[in-house]
Amino acid sequence: MAQVVSVPRRVSDEALSPELLVQMYDLMVKARVLEERLIRMQKQGDGYFWIGGPGEEAFSVPLGLLVHKGQGPEFDYLHLHYRGGGTMLALGADPVDALRQMKNTATDPYSGGRNFASHYSVRKWNVVPVSSPIEVQYAMAPGTAMAQKRAGGKGITIVTGGDAGTAEGEFASCLIWSSRKGHELPVLIVVTNNQYGISTPYDGQHGEKRVSDRGAAFGIRSLTIDGNDPETSYRAIRSAMDYVRTERKPFFLEAMVSRLYGHSSSSGANFVSEEADCIAQFEAKLEDRKILTRARMSELRTKYTEELLEASKRVREEPQPEPEDVWKHVFAEENMVGKAARKDGAS
Ligand SMILES: Cc1ncc(C[n+]2csc(CCOP(=O)(O)OP(=O)(O)O)c2C)c(N)n1
Ligand SMILES: [Mg+2]
Numbered sequence: 001m002a003q004v005v006s007v008p009r010r011v012s013d014e015a016l017s018p019e020l021l022v023q024m025y026d027l028m029v030k031a032r033v034l035e036e037r038l039i040r041m042q043k044q045g046d047g048y049f050w051i052g053g054p055g056e057e058a059f060s061v062p063l064g065l066l067v068h069k070g071q072g073p074e075f076d077y078l079h080l081h082y083r084g085g086g087t088m089l090a091l092g093a094d095p096v097d098a099l100r101q102m103k104n105t106a107t108d109p110y111s112g113g114r115n116f117a118s119h120y121s122v123r124k125w126n127v128v129p130v131s132s133p134i135e136v137q138y139a140m141a142p143g144t145a146m147a148q149k150r151a152g153g154k155g156i157t158i159v160t161g162g163d164a165g166t167a168e169g170e171f172a173s174c175l176i177w178s179s180r181k182g183h184e185l186p187v188l189i190v191v192t193n194n195q196y197g198i199s200t201p202y203d204g205q206h207g208e209k210r211v212s213d214r215g216a217a218f219g220i221r222s223l224t225i226d227g228n229d230p231e232t233s234y235r236a237i238r239s240a241m242d243y244v245r246t247e248r249k250p251f252f253l254e255a256m257v258s259r260l261y262g263h264s265s266s267s268g269a270n271f272v273s274e275e276a277d278c279i280a281q282f283e284a285k286l287e288d289r290k291i292l293t294r295a296r297m298s299e300l301r302t303k304y305t306e307e308l309l310e311a312s313k314r315v316r317e318e319p320q321p322e323p324e325d326v327w328k329h330v331f332a333e334e335n336m337v338g339k340a341a342r343k344d345g346a347s
Pocket of ligand 1 (some may be wrong): 083
């Protein structure tokens with residue numbers, strides 16, 4: 001498949017420190033090994049369905065590293081989709097929690113064993129629950145961005161999703177609500193373009209050359225980058241975030257990425273060798289620049305592979321949710337309306 005790569009505009013090409021490159025590499029490998037463990041768990045019967053982000057690590061990891069993490073409108077809100085595992089690890093998530101969600105244990109902190117793999121939710125980091133119906137997040141993002149604009153401060157909203165989903169109305173709603181003249185919102189609109197929507201290829205579905213071209217119609221600054229290059233991603237995300245944070249206006253960033261294990265377990269989840277592998281490309285650069293040796297890089301991969309294999313065995317022994325727990329967290333833990341009425345003296 002043709003790789004569409006564009007040279008980033010308006011983004012500095014200042015070198016990133018070797019320490020940062022090693023940190024990004026470490027997280028990218030951890031994220032990949034985690035996805036590979038999740039795929040194996042699902043194939044071995046320790047889960048019902050897999051979906052995740054192998055092939056997006058060169059974009060998802062820098063994104064997570066650049067977030068202002070915390071709870072409430074003064075921090076960044078994240079409306080992620082199901083390919084953001086690298087972002088979660090870069091934020092500091094424990095990879096074992098992803099294994100717990102795959103195994104649907106009661107200890108899964110994201111959904112108590114109820115949701116699919118890669119459906120994160122962390123209130124203390126403003127990570128709102130990932131939605132299985134695609135694009136819902138683009139309709140919600142202007143809401144948190146509006147709250148942030150009203151609250152003042154430097155918090156921004158970040159929303160991510162795929163290329164095919166941009167055909168849905170929620171995506172248009174996001175562009176419209178983010179860009180109203182005089183009411184612009186501090187939202188970083190991200191599309192990770194792997195050039196597929198399940199089995200439907202990008203070509204034939206889009207009249208525009210790039211999805212980011214749509215930004216111009218709304219007066220939204222937009223950019224398409226090679227999301228397979230972590231250095232390009234880091235610089236482009238940092239510069240887009242700086243703009244959104246200080247100008248309190250939207251920015252649309254499209255990142256061209258790969259989809260290295262197909263759509264999900266429903267399409268087989270087997271390695272796709274025809275697409276660019278951002279980790280293999282980064283390894284060649286790190287070796288060439290004498291930042292890491294091949295031996296060190298293999299050691300790291302082996303370490304994470306062994307650690308996550310052991311963790312997956314432990315997770316198998318963790319408790320499953322109790323049947324009556326199905327009634328928890330559905331709407332509210334108690335009848336708030338009835339309780340308020342009783343306080344007012346009503347029956
Ligand atoms: C509203 C809705 N329609 C259809 C689906 C089925 N579905 C799940 S993923 C997907 C393709 C999404 O493609 P894209 O937006 O490019 O994201 P990618 O999976 O490629 O990252 C579809 C159609 C869904 N989950 N929700
Ligand atoms: Mg896609």
